[in-house]
Amino acid sequence: MSSSVVSTPAGAVRQTSLREINLALLLGRIAAAPRPPSRADLAADTGLTRATVSAVVDDLIGGGLVTEVDPTPRARAGRPARGLLLAGHGPAGLGLEVNVDYLAACVLDLAGAVRHRTVRRVDLRLLSPGETLGLVAELAARARADADDQGLTLAGAALAVPGLVGAGGVVRLAPNLGWREVDVPALLATRPPLTEAVPGLPALVVDNEANLAALGELHAGRAGVTDFLYISGEVGIGAGIVLDGTLYRGGRGWSGEIGHLPVHPEGRPCRCGGRGCLEQYAGQEAIIGAAGLGGDDLPAHAARLHRLADEGDPATLAALAEAGTALGVAVAGVVNLLDLDTVVLGGGYAPLARWLSPPVTAEVSRRVLTAAWAPVTIRPAVLGADAAAVGAAGSVVRRIIARPHAWLARCG
């Protein structure tokens, strides 16, 4: 069999067979097609022979990656061809999120449908990293059982964390959780595996929550929007910067720390050691404090905030206006620097966007040099408050689709 050298996601170069390339090529075309393509469509589209397409498609169907649908009846003569689409059974991706005051889990099937979703409110600052990851493992086990019940097999997991992630999934720093050099894979290794083991696919990828949420927004969001700033507003505030359809990770992988943009340079002290960071004025905790909801039970207060704003509570509205102004100052700086035309309010900001958008827009109009002729859209995230878990699951699904041979090899 002919072979070719391709680059793996990890950057290594290895020999791979023509069959592997064709599996990935055809599955990618099926995933990207606006309507279920037929085998003939795929042959015409790729230049492969009908026989090759049929053999490869049979493998994809046999492995539970693709399913066939009956065509809508057509007026034209001849037997209409059956359409191919991503299977809603077979492999699925597990997305997990640790944030400061909640945990989330999500299962996406290959077609991108959410098949399981849990959010658990708990103040994780009171727990050790090991205890927190124990709760994560419990959520994952429940998600796996639910997936099994639906005939899905979890083929990998991604975990979103509100911090800076280094090599090997070690969380270098997550100031709001109080985590420093936490080796997540090592701590989880003592527990039952989160998912099925699929050689050739990573069992667990740990990534920054704003990055994963931004990727989720890129794939679930409006078509054609390929440049945007995604802001994840939790206790901490992170950002994912998407440029030309690609997540910009920075020179060393630690971009997007918008929460530590100084908005009042000698202002309130921050957990990072600096002063006047955006988080201290527009983070969930700051908003809750300014709204007069201060106290220890952060998760409960976060849930109350939206209701009070909806009821028009003056202190809550004032707190949101103040937070929105601080956020707008930071956003104006970013837009002046990067010239982005879309800013997405995500995470905890998504349900609050109604109140945050007007002051953000006001600061942008006032401070962005090009605002008069180059408008900036400020809008809530499509995926809502658990975008990071959904984005994490989506990243697993995209890896399966990019490497179908790994899944098929596991099947025998």
Next chain:
Amino acid sequence: MSSSVVSTPAGAVRQTSLREINLALLLGRIAAAPRPPSRADLAADTGLTRATVSAVVDDLIGGGLVTEVDPTPRARAGRPARGLLLAGHGPAGLGLEVNVDYLAACVLDLAGAVRHRTVRRVDLRLLSPGETLGLVAELAARARADADDQGLTLAGAALAVPGLVGAGGVVRLAPNLGWREVDVPALLATRPPLTEAVPGLPALVVDNEANLAALGELHAGRAGVTDFLYISGEVGIGAGIVLDGTLYRGGRGWSGEIGHLPVHPEGRPCRCGGRGCLEQYAGQEAIIGAAGLGGDDLPAHAARLHRLADEGDPATLAALAEAGTALGVAVAGVVNLLDLDTVVLGGGYAPLARWLSPPVTAEVSRRVLTAAWAPVTIRPAVLGADAAAVGAAGSVVRRIIARPHAWLARCG
């Protein structure tokens, strides 16, 4: 003759001959080679035949783009081959800069050597755009005459401006000059042409000064540094963001407006209409005012600033420390956002870097989340205070090298 479709810089697609491709290919290899390659080296390197290489090289030599040098004697037997390098005669690039308190002109030959350089200190806020561009045309005429005297032909010009440039070279906004919708090419069209007309090469490109200076730094700076923030500190403060060896221009071409990052959100009013912009604390005028040199004669004061700092004048040192701190607050925000490991202090900041770097470094260490394990280098620009004019000339030279057939066609 065989032909192929290539994309022009403007994005259009046109038919081009194989000869054009080979001219550009070989000239590019000669430009990039660490040592002057021989014709045999080029044949081995490109896979073209010796005969083709020789014919193309003869054309390049005949057109004044390439010159041959005698080899250094070698111990090996046989006639040593002659080396090829970019010509120091023939076509050259004209770089021009309009800033707030000075004009600059620069001529670079193909080999990248500066062959002419003028800086004229004048407060351009007191002149109309037409008057300013009249002075630019005078500087250009002097540069052209000097180039002629040296046997060089100016084959195109680039003009750096401290503002936002739109389609067709129209300056949409340059707040510190008071320019708004200034059609630079139209205003210069009434004057004698700045350079020789070369069909296929643009006569004049207008671009942001920080962008051109950052490109100049990229090509003149330390090898291997492909990700950095270049800050041009004049009356206004602009930035060029270089990511992975490419200038990041933003979604609509207006990135880099670091001067309008709010460092004290409700602080001093700015010419942009906002408040508390970095420029108001770290721009040249702000430094001069804080040093007690206030007054109308901005260009003279800018020149005195460096001398006073050198003499240890306490008010000047305090002003530079204050400006450096404000600059550091903004830089810390940018590094938190983009995770860049190198910040270049350019333009008027280059000669002041000795005093500005320590407070910038202090703010970065204090405020950047990853500073403890991912150090950030703050250093002066390689090209110094007239980097934008040099960078502008370099951009013209790179266009000539990319399209040698345009120059050769002009020669007949």
